[in-house]
Amino acid sequence: MTQKYRNYDPEFKLYVVKLMELDGHKMTDLSQKLDIPYGNLKRWKTEYRDQKKKEEKEAQNQLLTASEYKEMYEKEKKSNVELQEEVDILKKAMHIFNQEK
Known part of the structure; x- marks a missing residue:
């Protein structure tokens, strides 16, 4: 069979x-x-x-371990601070260019 x-x-x-x-x-x-x-x-x-x-x-x-998480958090925080500074600079520049008209 x-x-x-x-x-x-x-x-x-x-x-x-x-x-x-x-x-x-x-x-x-x-x-x-x-x-x-x-x-x-x-x-x-x-x-x-x-x-x-x-x-x-x-x-x-x-x-992630605690130290890996802390490193990642610090990098993210630093990146956010840098981005916020760039945004603030662009806002000031936009304000200056808008006043000249």
Whole structure:
């Protein structure tokens, strides 16, 4: 007896996993309705959860330390001060040019 192996699109897999995760559908029900082996659904769900955990870890690794945050804040503050000075100079120049007319 030969078995047929079906390839599923990643978008379809994600859709089915979200049906289970977000909408609360049972794997057994989806397995019967969509004619997908239960083992496949279980594997897809595990892969989805692993991917989410990996994304969360990467997001946490991107968080700044206190010193990095302070440096970034100081640079931003300095940049804002410089921009405000430029705006003030341009306002004065505009006022001068408008008075000459």
